[in-house]
Amino acid sequence: MILKPKGTYDVYGEDAKKYRFIESLINDYMSLMNAGFIRTPIFEASELIHRSVGDESDIVSKETYDFLDRKGRSLTLRPEATASVVRSLIENKLYANTADAIKYYYFGTMYRYERPQSGRNREFTQFGLEVFNCNTILSDVEVISCGYDILSALGIECTVYINCLGDSETRERYTTAIKEYLAPHIDELCDDCKARFLKNPLRILDCKVDAGSEIFKNMPVITDYLTDESKSKFEELKNFLIHMDVDFEIDTSIVRGLDYYNDFVYEYKASDGLALGGGGRYDTLVSKLGGPSINACGFALGIERLMMNMNTNIDEDIFDAYILAVSPEEKLQALKLVNMLRLSGFKVSMSLNDASLKSQFKYADKLNSKFLIILNDDDLKLGLINIKDNILKTEEKIDEYDILEYFFENL
Numbered sequence: 001m002i003l004k005p006k007g008t009y010d011v012y013g014e015d016a017k018k019y020r021f022i023e024s025l026i027n028d029y030m031s032l033m034n035a036g037f038i039r040t041p042i043f044e045a046s047e048l049i050h051r052s053v054g055d056e057s058d059i060v061s062k063e064t065y066d067f068l069d070r071k072g073r074s075l076t077l078r079p080e081a082t083a084s085v086v087r088s089l090i091e092n093k094l095y096a097n098t099a100d101a102i103k104y105y106y107f108g109t110m111y112r113y114e115r116p117q118s119g120r121n122r123e124f125t126q127f128g129l130e131v132f133n134c135n136t137i138l139s140d141v142e143v144i145s146c147g148y149d150i151l152s153a154l155g156i157e158c159t160v161y162i163n164c165l166g167d168s169e170t171r172e173r174y175t176t177a178i179k180e181y182l183a184p185h186i187d188e189l190c191d192d193c194k195a196r197f198l199k200n201p202l203r204i205l206d207c208k209v210d211a212g213s214e215i216f217k218n219m220p221v222i223t224d225y226l227t228d229e230s231k232s233k234f235e236e237l238k239n240f241l242i243h244m245d246v247d248f249e250i251d252t253s254i255v256r257g258l259d260y261y262n263d264f265v266y267e268y269k270a271s272d273g274l275a276l277g278g279g280g281r282y283d284t285l286v287s288k289l290g291g292p293s294i295n296a297c298g299f300a301l302g303i304e305r306l307m308m309n310m311n312t313n314i315d316e317d318i319f320d321a322y323i324l325a326v327s328p329e330e331k332l333q334a335l336k337l338v339n340m341l342r343l344s345g346f347k348v349s350m351s352l353n354d355a356s357l358k359s360q361f362k363y364a365d366k367l368n369s370k371f372l373i374i375l376n377d378d379d380l381k382l383g384l385i386n387i388k389d390n391i392l393k394t395e396e397k398i399d400e401y402d403i404l405e406y407f408f409e410n411l
């Protein structure tokens with residue numbers, strides 16, 4: 001037997017219902033906030049991913065699926081979609097002719113070569129919202145509350161953990177402070193962090209190997225190095241979030257595993273600490289990738305993690321009708337009825353196999369059908385159809401030409 005690759009999964013049954021429920025709730029919510037859907041390729045030029053997410057990040061240094069195509073081009077299965085959306089924004093000039101913020105959302109699979117465990121897969125699905133041309137804190141607030149509201153609508157309790165990485169001056173000051181602090185301890189750091197110390201010291205804060213060590217516990221905290229401007233922006237964000245009733249906490253250890261952020265970063269966490277989603281502001285990524293200077297912010301939620309945590313009852317599907325037929329003539333007539341009723345929007349099914357009437361009754365019960373249409377050759381010759389109402393427990397024969405009217409009146 002050939003099995004699915006490690007870290008992947010099949011979605012069916014109850015999970016499929018949850019998956020589709022979440023997707024449809026998100027589609028509805030996105031159209032309410034005037035966000036357009038965007039679909040980008042599952043693979044991109046490796047350079048795009050490496051330049052956006054950052055060469056020293058864990059994602060790029062350890063987790064990407066990179067490959068050469070038949071012409072030797074280096075491609076990468078997308079580990080996230082922010083870089084792709086930015087690429088598309090630039091390539092298709094989606095920023096042109098608009099003075100207002102531009103909102104795009106996506107829903108699709110991402111790929112990271114991680115050690116699979118509960119809630120951590122190699123292929124997983126993200127919903128993400130990216131907002132461009134947004135230069136006030138209102139957009140950060142709208143984006144943060146959007147993720148929070150979607151989680152609430154799914155019955156998922158979460159807290160948003162927020163940090164401020166400030167402007168470039170803040171990060172310069174902070175980088176100097178970290179380097180001064182870590183210099184005497186350099187030999188105690190893991191090999192990756194030794195390399196990060198030279199190339200990108202901020203990435204050290206995201207290290208999963210050294211996290212929890214004594215050195216990390218006393219590390220300088222970025223919010224102590226914020227410039228006055230960054231400090232007041234952070235205060236403003238906090239006040240707005242209080243105003244919007246978002247349950248949040250400050251967590252100065254959040255730096256996020258991707259290089260493109262400035263100012264605010266955050267993670268939505270369930271009570272067990274699992275990150276359901278995360279995001280932040282990334283004002284320089286568009287210009288870094290060759291586009292104009294456009295502000296941006298956004299977040300993404302991990303759909304599998306939402307499925308694990310959601311607490312919403314998904315209504316059992318109620319079928320409108322199941323048609324029972326045994327003889328070839330009955331089956332032919334059933335097929336025609338099924339087709340006609342479906343075209344009018346009714347959920348109708350019939351057995352495609354040579355099943356006995358008894359087993360067809362059983363299946364109809366399982367489907368939870370409101371109506372049973374029991375065809376028999378004698379009735380058909382008279383142009384009649386026998387309908388049983390499974391809820392009212394009534395049964396009657398109607399003219400075959402009246403069936404649509406009967407459905408519209410009784411459903």
Ligand code: HAM
Pocket residue numbers: 079080081082112114119120121122123124125126128129130257258275276277278279280297298299300301302303304305
């Ligand atoms: P991220 O924090 O890397 O951010 O991923 C967002 C969410 O995707 C995580 O919080 C988690 O729920 C889910 N996720 C990540 N890795 C896995 C995995 N291996 N298995 C299952 N779920 C996973 C981003 O990707 C950014 N692009 C978010 C963003 C959008 N920032 C700005 N705009």
